[in-house]
Amino acid sequence: MTKTYSLVRSLVVGGMLALVVASCDSDPSGPEPPGETFDRSEMLARYGQDLILPAYAALQQSVAALQASASAFTAEPTVAGLEALRAQLKAARLAWQDANLFQFGPAESVTLRAALNTYPADVDRIEANVASGTYTLGTLDNRAAVGFPALDYLLHGLAATDEEVVAAYRDAPDAANRRAYLQDNVDFILNATEATAGEWAADGGNYIGTFLSPENAGTDVGSSLGMLINAFVLHYERFIRDGKIGIPAGVRSAGVPRPTATEAYYAGYSAELALANVRAVRRLFLGNDRADAAGTGLDDNLRALGAGDLADWIEAEMDEAIAALAALNDPLSVQIETDNDAVLAAFTALQDVIVLLKADMTSILGITITFQDNDGD
Amino acid sequence: MRKLLTAQTSIAPLVVFRALFGFIMAVSVLRFVLNGWIYELYVRPTYFFTYYGFDWVVPPGEAGLYVLFGLMGLAALGIMLGWHYRIASVLFFLTFTYVELIDKTNYLNHYYFVSIISFLLIWVPANRAFSLDVRRHPGLRADTVPAWTVNIFKFQLGLVYVFAGLAKLNPDWLLDAMPLRLWLPAHAHLPLVGGLLAEPLTAYLFSWAGAVYDLTIVFFLLWRRTRLPAYLAVLAFHLTTALLFQIGMFPYIMILSTLIFFPASFHEALLDRLRVLWSRIARRPAAVPRAAVSALPVPFRFSRRASAALAVLLTLHVVVQVLVPLRSVLYPGHLFWTEEGYRFSWRVMLMEKAGYATFRVRDPATGRQWEVANWEYLTPNQEKMMATQPDMILQFAHFLEDTYRQQGLEDVEITVEAYVTLNGRRSRLMIDPSVDLTAVERGLRHKTWVLPFAEEQDRWISRR
Numbered sequence: 001m002t003k004t005y006s007l008v009r010s011l012v013v014g015g016m017l018a019l020v021v022a023s024c025d026s027d028p029s030g031p032e033p034p035g036e037t038f039d040r041s042e043m044l045a046r047y048g049q050d051l052i053l054p055a056y057a058a059l060q061q062s063v064a065a066l067q068a069s070a071s072a073f074t075a076e077p078t079v080a081g082l083e084a085l086r087a088q089l090k091a092a093r094l095a096w097q098d099a100n101l102f103q104f105g106p107a108e109s110v111t112l113r114a115a116l117n118t119y120p121a122d123v124d125r126i127e128a129n130v131a132s133g134t135y136t137l138g139t140l141d142n143r144a145a146v147g148f149p150a151l152d153y154l155l156h157g158l159a160a161t162d163e164e165v166v167a168a169y170r171d172a173p174d175a176a177n178r179r180a181y182l183q184d185n186v187d188f189i190l191n192a193t194e195a196t197a198g199e200w201a202a203d204g205g206n207y208i209g210t211f212l213s214p215e216n217a218g219t220d221v222g223s224s225l226g227m228l229i230n231a232f233v234l235h236y237e238r239f240i241r242d243g244k245i246g247i248p249a250g251v252r253s254a255g256v257p258r259p260t261a262t263e264a265y266y267a268g269y270s271a272e273l274a275l276a277n278v279r280a281v282r283r284l285f286l287g288n289d290r291a292d293a294a295g296t297g298l299d300d301n302l303r304a305l306g307a308g309d310l311a312d313w314i315e316a317e318m319d320e321a322i323a324a325l326a327a328l329n330d331p332l333s334v335q336i337e338t339d340n341d342a343v344l345a346a347f348t349a350l351q352d353v354i355v356l357l358k359a360d361m362t363s364i365l366g367i368t369i370t371f372q373d374n375d376g377d
Numbered sequence: 378m379r380k381l382l383t384a385q386t387s388i389a390p391l392v393v394f395r396a397l398f399g400f401i402m403a404v405s406v407l408r409f410v411l412n413g414w415i416y417e418l419y420v421r422p423t424y425f426f427t428y429y430g431f432d433w434v435v436p437p438g439e440a441g442l443y444v445l446f447g448l449m450g451l452a453a454l455g456i457m458l459g460w461h462y463r464i465a466s467v468l469f470f471l472t473f474t475y476v477e478l479i480d481k482t483n484y485l486n487h488y489y490f491v492s493i494i495s496f497l498l499i500w501v502p503a504n505r506a507f508s509l510d511v512r513r514h515p516g517l518r519a520d521t522v523p524a525w526t527v528n529i530f531k532f533q534l535g536l537v538y539v540f541a542g543l544a545k546l547n548p549d550w551l552l553d554a555m556p557l558r559l560w561l562p563a564h565a566h567l568p569l570v571g572g573l574l575a576e577p578l579t580a581y582l583f584s585w586a587g588a589v590y591d592l593t594i595v596f597f598l599l600w601r602r603t604r605l606p607a608y609l610a611v612l613a614f615h616l617t618t619a620l621l622f623q624i625g626m627f628p629y630i631m632i633l634s635t636l637i638f639f640p641a642s643f644h645e646a647l648l649d650r651l652r653v654l655w656s657r658i659a660r661r662p663a664a665v666p667r668a669a670v671s672a673l674p675v676p677f678r679f680s681r682r683a684s685a686a687l688a689v690l691l692t693l694h695v696v697v698q699v700l701v702p703l704r705s706v707l708y709p710g711h712l713f714w715t716e717e718g719y720r721f722s723w724r725v726m727l728m729e730k731a732g733y734a735t736f737r738v739r740d741p742a743t744g745r746q747w748e749v750a751n752w753e754y755l756t757p758n759q760e761k762m763m764a765t766q767p768d769m770i771l772q773f774a775h776f777l778e779d780t781y782r783q784q785g786l787e788d789v790e791i792t793v794e795a796y797v798t799l800n801g802r803r804s805r806l807m808i809d810p811s812v813d814l815t816a817v818e819r820g821l822r823h824k825t826w827v828l829p830f831a832e833e834q835d836r837w838i839s840r841r
Contacts, residue, residue, distance in 0.1 A: 255745030366563035373625030
């Protein structure tokens with residue numbers, strides 16, 4: 001939508017408004033001064049500047065550190081190096097939980113989520129790639145052989161003891177290939193992250209400028225808020241509730257649990273990642289930054305529209321979901337096998353939030369999900 | 378009565394109406410194709426929500442769809458130019474209506490309106506002047522036609538407005554300014570008027586003005602002395618809605634269609650100007666106005682048999698058009714909640730309805746339970762539309778039953794937990810979650826498994 005168009009739009013609507021107001025000028029109260037109008041641009045600025053850019057910056061930083069650790073480890077595989085690398089992997093995966101909510105714009109064109117975090121990892125494919133030594137990591141075929149889940153397997157899943165894992169990178173016949181694959185995969189993660197962060201950056205692709213431009217400050221499907229909400233609600237529904245909890249718990253496989261489908265199956269901190277992700281959703285809703293400092297968020301938007309109860313309720317339901325996730329023990333795969341009911345309870349708690357986000361919140365905010373014509377059925 | 382139906386009247390309004398309708402339809406078809414909606418709406422989905430009784434209407438494949446839309450576009454041009462008019466109007470009605478019947482997800486009142494208008498165009502001699510048909514066969518030319526051929530369109534337009542206005546006379550619209558109170562603040566970012574649109578009072582003004590407009594506009598258009606200001610109101614109203622809401626071509630269709638209320642002299646002058654313009658472009662002398670050749674205008678008359686048949690057909694049409702929007706009174710319960718008798722009733726812009734439907738499956742053979750990932754079968758738009766419409770929820774449950782049967786699960790039970798928010802009310806269960814939908818038959822009978830609407834349900838946004 002161009003500026004001219006929105007000006008024309010304003011003039012026509014204004015004219016209509018003037019007509020209506022003029023014809024009703026006997027109304028004793030008259031139109032009220034637009035006093036406390038909520039400024040959606042301010043909220044978008046909060047999201048763009050204080051949540052999204054820092055989330056990508058933190059991800060980029062931790063992935064860069066991951067790459068440094070990986071280089072050190074592949075140069076000289078040691079147990080200490082492996083431990084350092086594993087710690088960096090976990091840090092990066094946690095940073096990812098803050099950044100994965102924004103799968104629109106640059107992240108969508110880079111297909112960042114699929115590149116970084118398609119799981120469960122395809123172990124056969126990874127081993128075939130290692131054995132052959134020839135592969136292109138960005139292809140669709142290799143989706144489940146790259147990213148964090150592949151590192152999960154490569155660093156945690158090769159053998160029972162640390163020494164044996166190190167040996168796989170040092171002494172095994174295919175050690176050189178395996179080192180190369182590890183390094184290539186980390187480079188691949190860094191490239192995808194940098195591509196996304198670079199597109200967002202004001203001194204790069206300046207998507208932040210697009211995100212904050214007045215033309216995109218509406219609520220239709222192509223607007224910044226529309227994309228943000230559609231993206232994070234979809235992520236919450238399919239990649240948190242389903243991907244992290246529901247699918248491993250068997251909700252989508254005719255009731256048969258699939259513990260190996262957990263996010264960090266080999267490292268065993270899947271529940272922790274899920275918890276971090278839902279906390280990030282809560283912060284996003286409240287407009288809180290990574291340090292959890294308060295700011296203008298969707299809750300304030302709802303409040304300004306007179307739906308403060310809804311904001312409170314969503315927050316309360318999110319807290320319940322967080323509590324249900326916090327009650328789960330890692331490794332999540334073991335929890336699923338021993339006490340799946342707690343996992344299913346967490347699934348239900350996560351579900352309760354979705355109804356409010358997808359039906360009530362989008363309805364109050366006037367967010368649309370499609371470009372198609374609509375006559376407001 | 379005779380004056381309104383059988384008396385001869387100038388053909389000009391009918392001809393202009395035909396040309397403008399064909400034009401705007403050609404534009405609509407082109408826009409639809411260029412927006413990529415053929416793929417989006419009819420190729421990408423794997424499942425389609427058919428209308429009851431029209432399960433045989435299926436998309437004819439991607440290539441077939443492009444052929445269908447090609448024919449539709451050609452037919453629209455045929456109507457516009459009066460070129461093989463009878464074939465074109467039949468073809469347009471059939472292709473357009475067929476496409477609309479593929480998936481009720483895409484139901485729009487204005488698509489239904491287009492179907493009706495194109496159906497009516499089949500029966501009237503709108504190609505008997507200012508058309509390529511007359512150019513090829515000058516004998517076809519007529520100057521006057523029976524009045525009903527023009528008035529039927531005025532009637533149809535009036536019906537749309539009045540029913541749309543009557544539908545607005547409900548508490549949500551009048552007392553709570555819903556759903557405009559939710560929709561207008563979405564434009565709060567616009568320069569100049571944004572702040573006003575965020576004001577609840579504006580929503581009330583728009584709601585009441587809209588209701589008054591819909592209820593009265595047709596009468597002001599009919600009356601000579603108010604016609605011009607009324608048409609200015611038509612322009613203001615429809616342009617405003619076009620700019621504020623995502624309603625596509627509808628405003629433009631109405632803006633052009635309502636010109637039919639203007640007198641014959643207006644349309645004759647318009648046609649004369651077009652003739653002059655064309656003669657300049659074609660560098661040919663303008664066709665001599667008929668009146669200059671013969672003092673007596675050539676009338677068009679239907680044969681006695683055709684008249685009788687048309688009388689029956691049009692009487693039926695009028696009765697159906699009046700009764701169908703009223704059928705909702707036959708159903709108990711809250712219309713907006715159950716949507717029994719909601720479609721085909723000119724109820725537009727009345728509801729902000731959103732929901733979330735979770736389908737639960739239980740296999741009695743194993744006792745296993747699971748949930749359905751709706752998006753594996755539906756597009757986001759289908760999922761959204763289904764979540765709030767009971768008949769679509771039932772259809773989807775039956776589709777799931779068939780899908781599982783093909784996977785070897787003979788007799789699963791399917792229940793749904795469907796939360797729905799209507800016009801800003803707190804979401805609540807719409808369907809009885811204990812009912813096994815695989816045991817429920819499709820049909821037009823009252824759906825007892827839809828939970829009653831809770832009148833007292835609080836709104837998130839309180840009345841001011």
